[in-house]
Amino acid sequence: MSSPILINVELKDALTASSCSHLAVEFFKHIAYQRQQIPFPYKQLKSVLSRKIEQDSSTVTGARSCQAENEFIKVKGMFESMQNAFQNLEEELCSHEGMIQEIAMILGATPLSPRDVYRFQFPPLLLGHLDSKHPHQSNLLSLFRCLISSEDLHSFFKQPLSPTNMFLFIRKNNTILATSAFTPKERYNLPTSGKHAIIRLIPPSDPPKCICGGTNIYSDDESDTGEVKRPIDNNEVENCSSLWFQAHQTLKGFKDVKINGVAASTMWLQSR
Amino acid sequence: MKPVLHVEVVQKKQSNVLQTTLHNYVLAGMEARKILSPGTTLTNLSNELLSDHVESIHICEYNNEGELLSLNVEDLELRIHIFKLDDEGVQLECIDSGDGDGHEVSAAQHWVLPSRDFNGLWENLIYESNIKENLLQYMETTLLFSDRNVSPHVITWNRVILLHGPPGTGKTSLCKALAHKLAIRLSKRYSCGQLLEVNSHSLFSKWFSESGKLVMRMFSKVKDLVENPNALVIVLIDEVESLTHSRSSSGGVEPSDAIRTVNAVLTQIDELKKYPNVLIMATSNVTDAIDLAFVDRADIKQYIGPPPVKGIYKILSSCVAELSKANIITPKEEIHTFDGIVQVQAKNGEDVPAFKNSLQLLDISRQCEGLNGRTLRKLPYLAHALYVQKPAATLEEFLAALQKVVIQHKSEMSELKSK
Numbered sequence: 087m088s089s090p091i092l093i094n095v096e097l098k099d100a101l102t103a104s105s106c107s108h109l110a111v112e113f114f115k116h117i118a119y120q121r122q123q124i125p126f127p128y129k130q131l132k133s134v135l136s137r138k139i140e141q142d143s144s145t146v147t148g149a150r151s152c153q154a155e156n157e158f159i160k161v162k163g164m165f166e167s168m169q170n171a172f173q174n175l176e177e178e179l180c181s182h183e184g185m186i187q188e189i190a191m192i193l194g195a196t197p198l199s200p201r202d203v204y205r206f207q208f209p210p211l212l213l214g215h216l217d218s219k220h221p222h223q224s225n226l227l228s229l230f231r232c233l234i235s236s237e238d239l240h241s242f243f244k245q246p247l248s249p250t251n252m253f254l255f256i257r258k259n260n261t262i263l264a265t266s267a268f269t270p271k272e273r274y275n276l277p278t279s280g281k282h283a284i285i286r287l288i289p290p291s292d293p294p295k296c297i298c299g300g301t302n303i304y305s306d307d308e309s310d311t312g313e314v315k316r317p318i319d320n321n322e323v324e325n326c327s328s329l330w331f332q333a334h335q336t337l338k339g340f341k342d343v344k345i346n347g348v349a350a351s352t353m354w355l356q357s358r
Numbered sequence: 359m360k361p362v363l364h365v366e367v368v369q370k371k372q373s374n375v376l377q378t379t380l381h382n383y384v385l386a387g388m389e390a391r392k393i394l395s396p397g398t399t400l401t402n403l404s405n406e407l408l409s410d411h412v413e414s415i416h417i418c419e420y421n422n423e424g425e426l427l428s429l430n431v432e433d434l435e436l437r438i439h440i441f442k443l444d445d446e447g448v449q450l451e452c453i454d455s456g457d458g459d460g461h462e463v464s465a466a467q468h469w470v471l472p473s474r475d476f477n478g479l480w481e482n483l484i485y486e487s488n489i490k491e492n493l494l495q496y497m498e499t500t501l502l503f504s505d506r507n508v509s510p511h512v513i514t515w516n517r518v519i520l521l522h523g524p525p526g527t528g529k530t531s532l533c534k535a536l537a538h539k540l541a542i543r544l545s546k547r548y549s550c551g552q553l554l555e556v557n558s559h560s561l562f563s564k565w566f567s568e569s570g571k572l573v574m575r576m577f578s579k580v581k582d583l584v585e586n587p588n589a590l591v592i593v594l595i596d597e598v599e600s601l602t603h604s605r606s607s608s609g610g611v612e613p614s615d616a617i618r619t620v621n622a623v624l625t626q627i628d629e630l631k632k633y634p635n636v637l638i639m640a641t642s643n644v645t646d647a648i649d650l651a652f653v654d655r656a657d658i659k660q661y662i663g664p665p666p667v668k669g670i671y672k673i674l675s676s677c678v679a680e681l682s683k684a685n686i687i688t689p690k691e692e693i694h695t696f697d698g699i700v701q702v703q704a705k706n707g708e709d710v711p712a713f714k715n716s717l718q719l720l721d722i723s724r725q726c727e728g729l730n731g732r733t734l735r736k737l738p739y740l741a742h743a744l745y746v747q748k749p750a751a752t753l754e755e756f757l758a759a760l761q762k763v764v765i766q767h768k769s770e771m772s773e774l775k776s777k
Contacts, residue, residue: 196449248462250450250452251449261376270374334372
């Protein structure tokens with residue numbers, strides 16, 4: 087196994103639960119597009135699908151449009167499950183039922199045979215801050231600046247990957263879950279095969295003063311000093327008190343198939 | 359020493375109770391029951407915690423005996439295996455095709471074990487004597503030896519088994535069921551099991567000399583999986599003769615590329631030998647066509663033939679039971695066990711009204727001798743389609759239809775042969 091690449095992201099603003107979940111989901115959407123699992127960037131895909139839904143599609147004539155329609159139903163289903171999974175992830179992160187320590191996305195046929203592993207690590211989340219006083223934008227900018235300027239990550243993206251599965255995992259130290267979207271995987275550890283990338287959010291050393299009354303309490307646990315102390319190497323003994331949870335929904339990668347040389351997405355938006 | 363009885367507990371997918379906790383509850387529940395009937399599956403559980411977290415409890419067949427009997431819990435050592443079934447089903451493992459244009463070919467089908475696809479498969483495979491159990495025992499021993507670092511220079515074993523026999527006897531199913539069973543039985547030692555079914559046809563490249571490299575790449579994928587010492591990896595090579603076609607018989611027709619493929623497979627199998635947690639299973643219909651060097655590497659070469667009368671009777675009665683469950687055969691009537699019915703026949707002859715249906719089924723089973731499992735499991739469907747033709751029938755009507763279908767099938771087969 088080649089050693090994992092590590093990307094440190096120095097944040098400018100305090101990291102609340104909702105901003106962290108936002109960052110994580112945006113990151114995974116970015117990965118899905120960059121690793122050719124979705125044919126367009128997530129937002130564009132969403133708009134293509136919603137424009138198609140708005141169209142009147144009551145009449146389907148001809149073999150080609152029928153094929154395009156089938157493709158649309160398939161893609162819509164996969165996109166919805168993706169939307170759902172991200173929503174569940176956000177809910178789980180924002181709930182106060184025990185701290186989530188890490189999120190991971192595995193690309194590959196099964197969670198045991200990954201091609202790529204992306205680990206998203208963050209410091210214990212701040213409690214008691216108001217979201218309205220901490221817009222996500224500045225942290226999002228810091229994250230994407232790091233992602234885009236990372237040479238290592240680009241070398242990851244260069245290698246082709248045909249559509250495969252994407253598995254979402256979270257790591258927690260208890261079995262209390264806010265949603266029923268995750269299931270504990272006992273005795274599971276991230277496999278060492280495949281390529282690994284670790285994105286690590288580092289909280290600002292001198293957080294900007296805020297007026298929302300939130301104190302800089304990172305967690306109730308006194309031993310937590312707010313610093314990230316996560317093993318980089320998988321071979322290190324993981325904290326045995328924490329457990330991986332797998333999302334029920336497996337995201338499926340897909341391509342914009344060509345029907346007689348015309349992309350399906352173009353056919354959806356063609357006026358009939 | 360008390361005899362061992364395996365109990366397999368399927369935990370619900372959403373359940374977040376830890377397995378050790380559940381283990382204690384199941385054990386307590388079993389001990390409270392006092393009497394257990396092997397071969398049964400419990401789905402409606404009275405205990406609240408169990409019904410919330412457990413999908414089903416299967417009490418495995420005891421002492422290689424399929425017949426139902428009751429056992430006292432106190433006389434047994436219960437081995438409880440708790441697992442969750444994987445719902446994802448089969449996934450495709452892709453490798454670089456070597457074309458240089460970034461295309462990928464699917465090299466293998468990948469299941470995470472225990473998989474829902476194979477749940478219940480083992481119980482429905484019926485063979486002569488103890489083939490199934492012996493194979494399971496053999497594989498457990500193999501993995502035990504490997505796990506305990508027994509020197510391979512003193513005792514040799516290759517972790518390769520070859521199943522051969524006529525088509526339709528369930529060789530591939532048996533391999534899958536074995537893998538599933540092993541993953542369950544050894545779940546304490548290995549945290550996860552995986553089955554990799556090699557797509558032999560996609561390993562042949564259109565480019566000369568590339569096939570051998572594709573095989574290498576496929577095996578390096580296997581090695582990636584095997585690197586994790588807590589993963590049990592089972593590689594299934596179905597129709598192995600396509601990958602290891604006898605090199606001596608190739609003559610001038612086969613290009614040398616095919617020979618390279620065989621060589622690559624053989625050397626890669628030897629490479630895999632050094633990993634303790636991998637097993638290779640191969641199946642074949644045409645044993646003559648397999649390369650001798652491969653056959654020699656197989657530790658066990660098991661012949662899987664068509665089931666004997668006892669097996670046929672079991673298969674047909676399981677079919678009848680399934681149809682009764684679906685209310686296609688009503689009213690529900692009991693079919694007696696094979697041993698019981700043979701005794702009745704020996705004692706009283708054919709004319710016992712209480713056993714009439716079972717005796718007729720026995721008669722049909724005798725007529726079916728020589729048919730393979732796949733055909734046998736098709737017969738009830740044909741019987742319904744051709745001669746019953748209504749949503750519900752009595753057992754008598756159904757058996758009469760079955761009898762007709764058997765005769766028809768036999769005449770069809772003889773016509774096929776005479777042509």
